[in-house]
Amino acid sequence: MEGTIVNFRGGKHRKSPNQMIVSVSGVDDMKKAAGLVGKKVSWTNTKGNSISGKISGAHGNSGAVKAIFEKGMPGQCLGNKVKIE
Numbered sequence: 559m560e561g562t563i564v565n566f567r568g569g570k571h572r573k574s575p576n577q578m579i580v581s582v583s584g585v586d587d588m589k590k591a592a593g594l595v596g597k598k599v600s601w602t603n604t605k606g607n608s609i610s611g612k613i614s615g616a617h618g619n620s621g622a623v624k625a626i627f628e629k630g631m632p633g634q635c636l637g638n639k640v641k642i643e
Contacts, residue, residue, distance in 0.1 A: 559584075559642040563601065563635050567617070567624055575630035580613075580640060581622050591616035591623050594642065599625045601640045603632075613642070 560583055567577035580599065585591050592615070600610040611627035625640070 559597075561599070561623075561640050561642055563631075563638055563640060564622065565636065566631075576611075576627045577614075578611075578625050578627065578631060578635070579617050579622050580625050580642075582642065585621035585623075587621055588616045588619050591621045594623055598643045599627070599640050600643070601627070601631070601635055601638065603634070 561580040564579045564581050566573040567579055568574050594613050595615055597613050598610060599613060600608050602608045609627050609629065609631065611625050614624045614626050617624045
């Protein structure tokens with residue numbers, strides 16, 4: 559399964575560098591997104607290095623999910639694809 563990193567997760571005054579909002583292809587409502595909780599997510603940069611994490615919950619009613627990664631994600635990851643296993 560594949561998804562796209564949409565944005566950092568954060569509030570009004572602070573962004574969380576290791577928490578991302580991921581839009582998953584084929585998932586369009588909250589119930590389908592809740593079924594992905596606990597699955598592993600990995601992002602690979604152009605050099606071949608990988609950062610992994612897991613899906614922690616649904617985000618909103620449109621099927622987006624929250625993913626928590628091991629360490630902070632670079633800004634270059636926005637708009638890139640991630641693998642969901």
